[in-house]
Amino acid sequence: MRELALHVLDILQNTVEAGATRATLTIHEDVPADWLTITVADNGRGMDAATVARVTNPFYTTRTTRHVGLGLPLYAMAAEQAGGRLHITSAPGIGTTVRAEFQLSHPDRQPLGDMAGTLLAFLLSERTPELRYEHRLRQEPAPGDRTFEFDTADIRAELGDVPFSHPAVVQWLAEFLEEGEDVLREE
Amino acid sequence: MPKLKSLDDLKRVREEAQGTLKTRLDTGTTITVGMGTCGIAAGARDTMHAILDELAASQIDAHVTTVGCIGQCVKEPLVDIEQAGLPRITYANVMPDMVHKLIEEHLIKGQPVSEWVVGRM
Numbered sequence: 001m002r003e004l005a006l007h008v009l010d011i012l013q014n015t016v017e018a019g020a021t022r023a024t025l026t027i028h029e030d031v032p033a034d035w036l037t038i039t040v041a042d043n044g045r046g047m048d049a050a051t052v053a054r055v056t057n058p059f060y061t062t063r064t065t066r067h068v069g070l071g072l073p074l075y076a077m078a079a080e081q082a083g084g085r086l087h088i089t090s091a092p093g094i095g096t097t098v099r100a101e102f103q104l105s106h107p108d109r110q111p112l113g114d115m116a117g118t119l120l121a122f123l124l125s126e127r128t129p130e131l132r133y134e135h136r137l138r139q140e141p142a143p144g145d146r147t148f149e150f151d152t153a154d155i156r157a158e159l160g161d162v163p164f165s166h167p168a169v170v171q172w173l174a175e176f177l178e179e180g181e182d183v184l185r186e187e
Numbered sequence: 188m189p190k191l192k193s194l195d196d197l198k199r200v201r202e203e204a205q206g207t208l209k210t211r212l213d214t215g216t217t218i219t220v221g222m223g224t225c226g227i228a229a230g231a232r233d234t235m236h237a238i239l240d241e242l243a244a245s246q247i248d249a250h251v252t253t254v255g256c257i258g259q260c261v262k263e264p265l266v267d268i269e270q271a272g273l274p275r276i277t278y279a280n281v282m283p284d285m286v287h288k289l290i291e292e293h294l295i296k297g298q299p300v301s302e303w304v305v306g307r308m
Contacts, residue, residue: 007229124251
């Protein structure tokens, strides 16, 4: 995977597999501190300590259709090659938090990539948990701090029984997400 | 900071969508894209966006959704097309540049692209 947004999509899919009803995705780009932190947290079934210790081993998976599980190992590798690391905390019945840290200016840090595309792909998954998203960009001095945030529960409340996969809604979501991410980068 | 698109627009989207919702769910087309680690690494996110763009351009009403890995990782990106009353057809290794032909042949002309099909059920 060549961009962090693709890893994030993969980790977000884990919240679906974990049966979560709520998830948060937080991206903090801190330019002065030269750190990028991406955190995915959910209230899914969680893992015991022994499982947490094994999930970054590519030859461990809970699935029965195949024998390897590459999502978290690839993500850990992306963090480590950019001077950072992956932290996983989890508790059975409570949920899981996956926090990845990267040195922002590290030459081997993958670009963040198409986050709007990742969010849209996630929101069109079946059985997705409600997602609170926050993407914060801290820059000093100009142009200052910027944040794009939303909660899918607010969007769903407006939509009633119209699903996210309805073409009119897909189009609205695509524009909403692209505009939100673009606003962070505007001069 | 420029103003963001507001959630207020959603009321209009909802009103427009609700009128046709039941018909669409009963008789519609569902396209499912594999979005596990394998699918994502093979380019499934871009394939999904190509499908959304093609459907919008051709003004075809279809639900697009994603699923995790089904264990056929080498065939990703996998795309399923399910039309009410017809067998569900699975296509393998669907890259964005194949999407135009796929939608035109399968959904517009009603002829599945047999050389790309890996399964029917």
